[in-house]
Amino acid sequence: MTAFDPGKPDGANQSLEIGLPNGGSPELGRRYEIPARCGRAVKVQRGQSLKVINPVGFQVCDFWIFNTEDLNEYSSMEHLHTSLLSVMPKVGDGIVSNLRRPLMTITEDTSPGVHDTVIAACDHARYRQLGVEEYHDNCVDNLRQALLAIGHRAPAIPAPFNLWMNVPIQPDGRTAFAPPVSKPGDYMTFKADMDVIAVMSACPQDVTPVNGEGTTPDRLEFQVDAA
């Protein structure tokens, strides 16, 4: 068998062609779009803030953070759970890495604060299991392509921080995929604690109601603001 290569996409979409120039460097204060079903990566320097905007309200954002200096250090949900003693990050919480260092801190959240930190990003294998036979856009390929588009390869597929994704956990451990409770225009702001590359995927899930009931996966927006 061929060894699994975390950096290699299983398929392709527009994500590969919409990389920001100069290795992912944003124009400060400019609003960028993440097209529906796609992913984009952006460099955020220490002290700068990244605002992730949900224009339609029901759109989930799979979110990852990498240390710009060493992509082997990245946001880790299992370390975050230990750090926060919670599976539900909120304003003031630092998103920590697999080396237990804060990468970015949540400074604003206009939504009711329901986000997911326990579910894997959707991928090629997931859609196969859901009965989709042809290639389906997926968050893991969006992560891979968004990094390739700015000159990097994903060294691993970390567990994502799923902004606005609603996965209630019952006392007996059972979970469910429920529609988001966020509203149009909700946004979250993350202040960088070190130089990072943030990757956002507008989740293309349209088989389970992760992105709402009776809705179609839609765009997201983001901007980076000065320190």
Place this chain on the structure above:
Amino acid sequence: MTAFDPGKPDGANQSLEIGLPNGGSPELGRRYEIPARCGRAVKVQRGQSLKVINPVGFQVCDFWIFNTEDLNEYSSMEHLHTSLLSVMPKVGDGIVSNLRRPLMTITEDTSPGVHDTVIAACDHARYRQLGVEEYHDNCVDNLRQALLAIGHRAPAIPAPFNLWMNVPIQPDGRTAFAPPVSKPGDYMTFKADMDVIAVMSACPQDVTPVNGEGTTPDRLEFQVDAA
């Protein structure tokens, strides 16, 4: 800065010297000990069963499973949550990989079934944060050493399946470290769905009550039985 190398231990203990012969091959039906604060790895062939035994009852086992053919495929708690729609695996559940394939299936669990799948394995950085200044044995180094002891390197540090670890999750997402509810002699059995390397660490955590209140980290045992 030096790039992070997931395979390199931060320190050493006896784990490096107690590798099973022939690349981790067990004698079927023989009981092996995992000394207190140490880790061991064992090959389990498809159809064979691994029994993990908790002689003292309060001892947590950090548990990982790797595909013998490609160690880049390994047990993934975030994919498990998606697969089970639960954060609490039970008898009959398959422990899936980052490629969403079942590696081993839980066939027996004599404990009340309280285990953890959301908390990271303890590591050097964790004990530093808990105020321990000298080197402290830790589950991540036990994983690394247990693999080195049978001729492999950890390609990543996957989130662990923490057998008997009691981390209740409140409806608002808050968690806590509570003493295990398992009793002396409890065991869990895992039947291999493919050829795997299972790694077990007798968690050396003695700062938080993960391994009981007023107790000292203790040994675990395991055996592999024929198909």
